[in-house]
Amino acid sequence: MNNVYDTADNQSRSLVTQLHLSAAFDTLYKKTLLRWLDHTFGINGTTHKWINSYLDGQNQLVRVGDHTSEPVPCEFGVPQSSVLGLLLFTIYTSPITNVIAQFKHVNHDDYADDTQLYVALNTDDAIRVINDCFKSVHYWLGANGLCLNPDKTEAIVIGTGTRLRSEEKICVVMIADATVPITQQ
Numbered sequence: 001m002n003n004v005y006d007t008a009d010n011q012s013r014s015l016v017t018q019l020h021l022s023a024a025f026d027t028l029y030k031k032t033l034l035r036w037l038d039h040t041f042g043i044n045g046t047t048h049k050w051i052n053s054y055l056d057g058q059n060q061l062v063r064v065g066d067h068t069s070e071p072v073p074c075e076f077g078v079p080q081s082s083v084l085g086l087l088l089f090t091i092y093t094s095p096i097t098n099v100i101a102q103f104k105h106v107n108h109d110d111y112a113d114d115t116q117l118y119v120a121l122n123t124d125d126a127i128r129v130i131n132d133c134f135k136s137v138h139y140w141l142g143a144n145g146l147c148l149n150p151d152k153t154e155a156i157v158i159g160t161g162t163r164l165r166s167e168e169k170i171c172v173v174m175i176a177d178a179t180v181p182i183t184q185q
Contacts, residue, residue, distance in 0.1 A: 003118065010122065013120070013121045013163055014121065015170070016117075017130065017154070019115040019116070019117065019148060020149045021147065028076060028092050037051060040095075051088070058079070076145065086112055090110070095140065095144075096110065102136065117133060121167075154180070156185070
């Protein structure tokens with residue numbers, strides 16, 4: 001909110017987009033996560049083996065009525081209902097920060113599978129820049145087994161009442177070839 005307030009104090013509006021990931025916790029590739037833990041975060045030795053053991057014991061099955069399939073090991077996903085699952089998801093997606101940092105003036109906030117990109121609408125190319133950033137984030141997520149759903153992405157323009165009334169109204173933005181309507185709340 002501080003960045004949005006600063007933008008308003010500087011006589012501008014902010015465009016905020018809320019990215020939507022589909023089945024985020026279920027699609028993490030465990031081998032990639034374990035590699036990043038070691039190479040990026042320096043988690044190795046006993047701790048790395050412990051996390052590997054935690055992830056390795058996951059199975060899935062299908063139950064329909066009274067019938068249940070045989071359990072099969074999962075190569076993907078982390079448990080959503082645990083603190084460790086949230087931490088591991090955050091570690092897995094942490095490189096997104098580097099992707100976003102390449103785009104001047106685009107800010108972001110992340111919490112678990114929620115990512116918000118926002119930009120001050122004080123330059124002619126602000127929407128193009130956030131769109132380019134979104135495309136890069138979309139590409140990174142896809143390359144790493146996560147599915148961004150542009151059709152469920154939401155956007156809002158935030159500013160003072162005076163600024164919102166006096167500036168050209170934005171009704172939609174194009175993000176990764178998807179039309180994202182601007183919501184009012």
